[in-house]
Amino acid sequence: MHDFPVAECDIARRQQTLTALYSDHHSWLHGWLRKKLGCSQHAADLAQDAFVRVLLLAEPHNIQEPRAFLATTAGRLLIDGARRRKIEKAYMQALAIQYEDAGMPDPATIHVALQALERIALMLAGLSDKSREAFLLSRLDGLTYSEIAAQLQVSSSTVKNYISSALVHCYHTLHGADPL
Template identity: 80%
Template sequence: MHDIPASLGDSARQQTLTAMYSEHHGWLHGWLRKKLGCSQHAADLAHDAFIRVLMLAEPQNIKEPRAFLATTAGRLLIDGARRRRIERAYMEALVIQCEDAGMPDPAEIHVALQALERIAEMLAGLPAKAREAFLLSRLDGLTYNEIATRLDVSASSVKNYISSALVHCYHSLHAADPLS
């Protein structure tokens, strides 16, 4: 597409996006409405799924638009559920803290929630066993042998999982903030 003038490329992109929206938005909204039982929530998620399509460099390369949209919407559902679990856990921890030391500043709460969400996103990019091994090590303080028993793997596998998790976290942090 590098031989096509930018204005023609933008026009073709716009046509692709318009066609995809008109052909599949109603279907996606209906599919989500059946899954969620709420038309407004379904409309919000359908909108967010199409925003993701808009952010793609080459949406015309999507071969199966409905499969792509369903997968994207499913990931958005998972992200939302994870975000709500993190917020709930943090708010529960705040209640306990408030009983002892008083209510923290709302700005501090916001910063902490953003940090927890970033951590959850980072860990979500890991394979399941690596994520679980990392969390068991860091949060529960289990040894590699204890983790190996829980995961039904060898201690050397646990070492590899945790090493890959640390490398993944390092790369995720530096991709988000290349100056650090």
């Protein structure tokens, strides 16, 4: 029998799993990322971010293939970073055009707007290409369903289905519910 409660055993097991995972695979992941990125510092940052994601897992001991898991996690972080930079660049270009004469907004306003744009981009990333395009044409460009149907070369009822599924997806994303 153990002298400490089960919860302490679970915590100790979790710590052992995480320590072993880090010590066994950190150098490998850093080297893998360094080869991909050509920058040791950026690779180190991404490796740390990947391990932070592992720390957030409920049951890290269930990872069957640690290197595959870490490579996939790091790859997703690379994609997220590229998406974030693309959004930031587009927003900054739009701001430069809009505020050419009046001057740029303060950095805090820019930061809040970039965070909102990033959340919207992540939310829309889960949609099919056609649903996302129909939704954006409707919400941003103000096109009618028939105008969208003509542009996408589909029926108006298909556009209605695209937008309905986009709205349901957005609702579930915002409210943390599982999509049906």
